[in-house]
Amino acid sequence: MAMEKSKLSRRLRNYFVTGLLVLVPISLTLFIINYLFLKIDSILRDVIYKFFRTQLGLPLGDEPIPGLGFITLVLLILGTGLLARNYLGKKVIQFGEYILARIPIISRIYSTIQQISQAFLSEKREVFKKPVLFEYPRKGIYSIGFFTQDTRGPVQDALDEDVVSVFLPTTPNPTSGFLLFVPKTEIIDIDLSVEEAMKLVISGGAIIPQNK
Numbered sequence: 130m131a132m133e134k135s136k137l138s139r140r141l142r143n144y145f146v147t148g149l150l151v152l153v154p155i156s157l158t159l160f161i162i163n164y165l166f167l168k169i170d171s172i173l174r175d176v177i178y179k180f181f182r183t184q185l186g187l188p189l190g191d192e193p194i195p196g197l198g199f200i201t202l203v204l205l206i207l208g209t210g211l212l213a214r215n216y217l218g219k220k221v222i223q224f225g226e227y228i229l230a231r232i233p234i235i236s237r238i239y240s241t242i243q244q245i246s247q248a249f250l251s252e253k254r255e256v257f258k259k260p261v262l263f264e265y266p267r268k269g270i271y272s273i274g275f276f277t278q279d280t281r282g283p284v285q286d287a288l289d290e291d292v293v294s295v296f297l298p299t300t301p302n303p304t305s306g307f308l309l310f311v312p313k314t315e316i317i318d319i320d321l322s323v324e325e326a327m328k329l330v331i332s333g334g335a336i337i338p339q340n341k
Contacts, residue, residue, distance in 0.1 A: 166199060173205075174198030260326030261295060262317040265309070272297055273319070273326055280310055290314070300333045 178193035212218035230236045257275035265272040274295040285292060291313040298306040321329070325338040 166196075169202060170196060170199040172198055173201045177201045257296065257323045260319055260321050260323060262319050263295065263309075263311050263315055265297065265311075271317075273330065274298070274309065274311075275323065275326070276316070279313075284310060298327075298330050301331050303327060303330050 174193045174195075174197050177197050213222055226239075229239045256277060258278070259276050260273055261276045262271050262273055264270065265274075274297040277294045277296055280292045280294050288310070292310040293313050293316060295309045295311050295316075296306055297309055298304075319326070321338055328336045329338065
């Protein structure tokens with residue numbers, strides 16, 4: 130009898146753990162999607178709602194319509210992209226950039242944000258070329274980072290040896306980290322894709338990629 134209770138207890142515990150393993154990722158994914166949706170929706174929702182109700186006189190309810198801001202923002206992005214792809218739109222954008230470039234402080238802020246956006250969103254470039262290993266923070270301890278480019282310009286000119294730019298992400302939040310200039314001879318290639326290496330970093334080494 131005691132053995133049967135023990136088996137039943139183990140089964141219930143296994144069922145409970147299995148249920149958690151299934152539900153936790155699904156729940157967290159839905160929570161994050163919902164959170165991002167509400168944040169993005171709130172950017173333009175109230176403004177568009179007031180415009181439709183007061184300027185156009187549409188018979189809307191007392192509360193802003195959920196999703197109105199999100200749809201408006203998507204349409205705004207698509208419209209801007211369409212405009213920027215034709216000749217007239219390019220001229221308008223170039224004129225706007227010309228004006229911004231003449232305004233102190235704002236020109237530096239805009240230029241920096243533009244360069245970062247192009248680095249991460251441009252179709253022609255991949256920010257992280259490949260994952261690499263290198264000794265950090267001291268000899269004998271290895272870290273995994275992401276090779277971004279062969280270092281050029283003033284940084285390379287100031288050094289006697291060839292270095293490469295490596296982004297060292299933090300765990301479990303890979304959006305923050307450090308930019309390191311590592312000697313090219315100390316870089317060790319690793320047979321992992323960027324996605325697999327990122328999973329390894331985020332999980333703190335718990336998710337080990339399978340051998341290919």
